[in-house]
Amino acid sequence: MNEVRKIEKEFLSEKAYRLIKNKVSSSNDQHLSIRKISKEFNMGYSPIREACQRLHQEGLLEGLAGVGYFIPQIEMKSIIEIFEVRKIVEKHVFKEVFDSLTDEHLTALSDYTTKEVNSLQQKDIKGFHKYDKKFHMLFFELYNNSVLLNLMKNVMDKYFICSYKTLNSINKKGNVDAIEEHESIIKYIKQKNKQRAIIELMKHIHHSEERIKKGYYH
Structure with missing residues (x-):
């Protein structure tokens, strides 16, 4: 019975973590009230508090x-x-896994890019960011280093919070440019042109930084 309760508690804590992280990414509020969140998500204080501590x-x-x-x-x-x-870690991981990328990986990358396009057409910025993240995380999942994987997850979460909080989060041209940059990376992976693929990845990260900075407001 205690084991069942433990599993239920862990499930609720993980669910609260996901919900609150999503709220943090897109909310315009600065203060998070545990009481209000508990009521909003219909959860007890304990999993909400644990999730907030983890995010902290x-x-x-x-x-x-x-x-x-x-x-x-x-x-x-x-x-x-x-x-x-991102510039340091993504370049390293991409270089290391490049020769291990298969047709299956290319199909997944192309699928993520297609879903980015669909999300953009539907003005679904959350969906766009979801598949943008999947695109970049594929290389880290293939690299299979848990420390770097968790580091990148955290970095991408912070990146998307920055993206949501800038004026360019709804900039269609900027997002279209990002998709085209993904397509360019895929093109050179298909050609097995490692050097050019790395250049395109680094250009993409640089352009992403410039887009975020351009839309920055405080």
């Missing part, structure tokens, strides 16, 4: 004793730091 540890929430949790202000310094990590 990951740097996605700020905590203030006696007050609660806050969604951090987006600072230009944060944007620069996120992309500094």
